[in-house]
Amino acid sequence: MKKIISILLILVLAFSMAACTSEKETTDLVKVGDTVINSKQLDEYIALVGYISGTSDMSQIPEEQMEEIKSVMLDNMIELEALNQYYKDKKDEVLPDTIEDDYKKFIEDSKSNETIKAFLDKENISEDTLKTFFYSQYYSQSLFEEAAATIPTLEDDIKAYYEKNKENYKVDEIRASHILIGDKEHKPEDKALAEEVLQKIKDGASFEEMAKEYGTDGTKDKGGDLGWFGKGDMVSEFENAAYALKKGELSGVVETEFGYHIIKLTDKREYKPYDDVYLEIKQSIVDPVYSEKINKVKKEIGVEYLSDEVKKPETDKK
Template identity: 40%
Template sequence: MSKLVAKIGDKEITQDDVVKFIEEIGPQVAMQFQSEDGIKAIVKEMVNQELLLLDAKKNKLDQDEEFLRVLEETKDSLLKNYAFTKVIGNLEVSEDEIKKVFEENKDVFAKDTIDASHILVDSKEKAEEIKKEIEEGKNFEDAAREYSTCPSKDAGGALGEFGRGQMVKEFEEAAFALEEKQISKPVKTQFGYHIIRLNKKNSKAETELKDVYNEVRAEALRLKQQQAYLEKIDELNKEYKPEIVDDNLYK
């Protein structure tokens, strides 16, 4: 049983109630209350709200004409959302449907990726010296093994394939701006100075379903839900035959 936190008349507030309240106010707001004093403030606010409820019931505010009107509007709004959920809520998509959406929309889901290597050092001057050595004929992989402070030095600086959003901003912008086999000027990031070599640009056409599976599945489900909704609306239009009298509100 959940721990009792507060009691107002017959109303009990438990630890589970507090957790639910925090979840409902959203993560950004909740972050402000992640302390002992913050939790106490939340419990106090929950008590305050229950006091308002008790007072509202005592003064029969639930019988006010304005309240009943708002209540009816709220019920209708909730019922609309609930009806929509009933139409789309139990839909699932098959693997074949996911593959079909991917094949028909490859350009939409495709993501540019690159294969790059780098050499990481502590100063711009050192990076410029190393770049000059490479331009004069030193092998990039050998230079990485000799000078780089990144663990990738053991692989000759190779970072493998990556897409946008996987590296720090400055590194990403510099790497994606390079042409194949081109070596960058020293690029400063929070880790130091990088000399980047672009090994290969992978075209969007090379993107595989497994790389974007969750996005494709979400889109396939959205399309299926949309189709179910439109079919239901079409059915209801035939049944109720609604009439739009005038939809020009600005004439």
């Protein structure tokens, strides 16, 4: 549900075109194709950005910085509206076959959450508006992939960037499995059982089978696997014991606030894996090309500034 809330807020944040409840006088700021964006819509957009970023009191932002924020946010709104219009007649090319079912599920999940439902009702956000915003995520991704397709050496460029900048992805992470026995009560019999299980493993019993049989937390059905983690992710007693191990080595019985652990170090790594940073690097390489394409889209759709209340972004200055 957290993911649904996040997606919904981002989509609504993209354009609060239907939220028109304020009594404040509005000024038409810009015309994108045949669509006009006004100051009221921009204010709502900025308020939502502030809400999501945790800056609820926008009055604390200096006036000069606020002007810059308005300029950037207005440009974001222009880009999203331009994309909606650009792909209007190309929907079949960029939308998945399951788009209608995906959208229906999105609406059902959203309305089942009281917080989201209250927000939609208060701001008078229509389903038609939400549908437009839901689709826009696909349009943005489609333009990004169009930009990526113009770089024939992209895959090689990503790999080369990773190797050249590998030190930027340096980590000190380990992967471990554990068997947690007992709980916060720290009963003597639980410690004794942990010692017994540890001996069984040393005598040849499978760590994974012992975890399944004796483990008392959610990792027991995964052989005790905790996945990858770094320093500061675990309580200190557990972390110190795990980091002291060599790959494949077992700890003794380690007592933490959660009970008694037997830890097995399964792997170590010094760098983030290529696959984990692939999309991040791709984004950095493709972004400049994407920016050129979105500027062409805006020019094709037509952007006309109707007021100097908000300054134009640098890319639109003539």
